[in-house]
Amino acid sequence: MTNPAPVPALVELKAVNKHYGALHVLQDINLQVARGEVLVVIGPSGSGKSTLCRTINRLETIDDGSITIEGKELPKEGKSLASLRADVGMVFQSFNLFAHKTILENVTLGPIKVKGMNKSDADKLAMGLLERVGVGHQAAKFPAQLSGGQQQRVAIARALAMKPKVMLFDEPTSALDPEMINEVLDVMVELAKEGMTMVVVTHEMGFARKAADRVIFMADGQIVEEAAPQEFFTNPQSARAKDFLSKILTN
Amino acid sequence: MNVLIDNREVFLEGFKNTGILFIFSAFFSLILGTIVAGMRVSPAPAMRAAGTFYVNAVRNTPLTLILAFFALGYPKLGLPDINFMNAAIIGLSLYTATYVSEAIRSGINTVSVGQSEAARAIGLPFMQTLSLIVLPQAFRSVVPPLFSVFIALLKNTTVAAGFSVIEAGSIRSTLSDLGEPLLPGLLWVALIFVVLVLGILSPLQRYLEKKWRVAR
Numbered sequence: 001m002t003n004p005a006p007v008p009a010l011v012e013l014k015a016v017n018k019h020y021g022a023l024h025v026l027q028d029i030n031l032q033v034a035r036g037e038v039l040v041v042i043g044p045s046g047s048g049k050s051t052l053c054r055t056i057n058r059l060e061t062i063d064d065g066s067i068t069i070e071g072k073e074l075p076k077e078g079k080s081l082a083s084l085r086a087d088v089g090m091v092f093q094s095f096n097l098f099a100h101k102t103i104l105e106n107v108t109l110g111p112i113k114v115k116g117m118n119k120s121d122a123d124k125l126a127m128g129l130l131e132r133v134g135v136g137h138q139a140a141k142f143p144a145q146l147s148g149g150q151q152q153r154v155a156i157a158r159a160l161a162m163k164p165k166v167m168l169f170d171e172p173t174s175a176l177d178p179e180m181i182n183e184v185l186d187v188m189v190e191l192a193k194e195g196m197t198m199v200v201v202t203h204e205m206g207f208a209r210k211a212a213d214r215v216i217f218m219a220d221g222q223i224v225e226e227a228a229p230q231e232f233f234t235n236p237q238s239a240r241a242k243d244f245l246s247k248i249l250t251n
Numbered sequence: 252m253n254v255l256i257d258n259r260e261v262f263l264e265g266f267k268n269t270g271i272l273f274i275f276s277a278f279f280s281l282i283l284g285t286i287v288a289g290m291r292v293s294p295a296p297a298m299r300a301a302g303t304f305y306v307n308a309v310r311n312t313p314l315t316l317i318l319a320f321f322a323l324g325y326p327k328l329g330l331p332d333i334n335f336m337n338a339a340i341i342g343l344s345l346y347t348a349t350y351v352s353e354a355i356r357s358g359i360n361t362v363s364v365g366q367s368e369a370a371r372a373i374g375l376p377f378m379q380t381l382s383l384i385v386l387p388q389a390f391r392s393v394v395p396p397l398f399s400v401f402i403a404l405l406k407n408t409t410v411a412a413g414f415s416v417i418e419a420g421s422i423r424s425t426l427s428d429l430g431e432p433l434l435p436g437l438l439w440v441a442l443i444f445v446v447l448v449l450g451i452l453s454p455l456q457r458y459l460e461k462k463w464r465v466a467r
């Protein structure tokens with residue numbers, strides 16, 4: 001039931017280890033993400049799930065092991081790393097829209113500067129994406145003039161503008177007011193339906209149930225459990241997972 | 252008042268050269284200081300080390316010694332000749348750039364790490380992350396300290412008077428040679444500096460602070 005489909009892995013982590021000083025934050029992580037798969041990573045804070053997500057585009061370096069995307073090892077630094085990052089979209093907890101640029105410029109910057117697209121094509125692409133995430137009418141404003149939910153949707157559009165092969169979401173709704181969470185999740189569910197490969201670190205169990213193909217549960221730097229969402233939520237195997245679920249599913 | 256009017260040629264010539272020294276030195280130190288600040292936050296350890304060495308070496312050397320080197324030591328090195336004015340501009344620029352670099356580096360530290368992470372995440376290399384995302388935001392928060400540096404530069408230009416550059420700092424000695432009384436001449440020079448700072452630099456600072464005020 002938990003066997004991944006026999007397609008080549010788009011993202012593969014093999015025996016990945018990372019330390020923060022004495023803290024062994026990622027312990028011998030092995031993980032594959034198939035093309036088109038939506039992988040949800042959950043776990044208590046400090047379990048290493050955000051770190052795991054951030055290693056995939058090397059915003060965090062690793063101590064040993066290997067991370068490959070389409071079979072190619074992540075470059076260490078420089079131009080080749082930059083061009084790989086262009087293929088891996090990232091959405092942050094704190095949005096991180098460029099504060100001195102308009103919403104439209106936030107989305108067109110990557111296509112223009114990294115992909116060499118001309119401005120009018122980039123504007124057209126960006127407007128299309130902004131319409132799609134429902135903030136087209138805000139294009140001329142600056143990030144600080146938008147609500148958190150709107151900013152996060154712009155951040156998703158900014159990542160999509162690079163036409164990434166995989167999208168990483170690092171707790172995309174954790175900094176949002178409750179009433180704005182769904183507008184962001186709706187966009188993510190749409191993306192999942194369209195077949196985008198996604199790695200989503202989240203506390204939103206509703207999203208995991210609705211959109212995930214597979215859930216991994218992390219604790220203390222290890223992958224403790226790995227299952228289809230239905231299986232994981234109804235029949236968790238490990239004591240850690242049972243404990244975690246009992247705490248977050250009560251409300 | 253008579254001292255000023257009778258010797259307006261001396262004052263004009265002096266402050267004209269002060270202006271030239273200031274404008275060129277401010278321009279070059281801003282460019283060099285920005286480059287050095289970029290080096291100091293670079294991912295390459297050699298760049299960081301070079302930037303740190305430059306700042307520590309030059310910032311801890313008295314300006315007088317730096318100008319003395321260009322006026323007295325440099326000509327003996329057998330390199331292409333430079334006149335005293337250009338030598339003073341080079342010396343002032345090298346010296347002021349260290350302060351500019353530190354002001355800008357403190358500004359870089361005010362830009363949240365998330366901004367550069369987001370830039371890297373869409374595939375921008377280090378140089379573009381710095382020039383397109385980080386520095387434009389860093390400059391906004393360093394306008395006040397940067398203007399302190401430039402006000403200091405404006406006054407530091409007078410040190411060049413000691414090395415054969417005719418500028419505002421040398422007006423006094425020119426006046427003495429002409430037999431004018433010492434104190435009024437000095438007071439006029441000081442007053443004109445105050446007017447330059449309050450009349451030009453301060454309004455420019457206010458304008459830039461207002462223009463670049465951005466909600467975060």
